[in-house]
Amino acid sequence: MNVNCPTCKKSVEWKDTNPWRPFCSERCKLIDFGAWANEEYRVPAETASPDDLDQGGDTTRH
Numbered sequence: 001m002n003v004n005c006p007t008c009k010k011s012v013e014w015k016d017t018n019p020w021r022p023f024c025s026e027r028c029k030l031i032d033f034g035a036w037a038n039e040e041y042r043v044p045a046e047t048a049s050p051d052d053l054d055q056g057g058d059t060t061r062h
């Protein structure tokens, strides 16, 4: 049985010895995880303004 890697679309053999299934590799798994993580973090990380510094762990303002 083969599946397509969600990240790079490469055909991947689905087997118990592949710890990254349905991804083809650890890299593709991390890229996929990072894809949704970046949706949350990319803006404040790169364009932090002084107003953002007092947020701490409280993001309920969003």
Ligand SMILES: [Zn+2]
Pocket: 005, 006, 007, 008, 009, 010, 023, 024, 025, 028
């Ligand atoms: Zn892949």
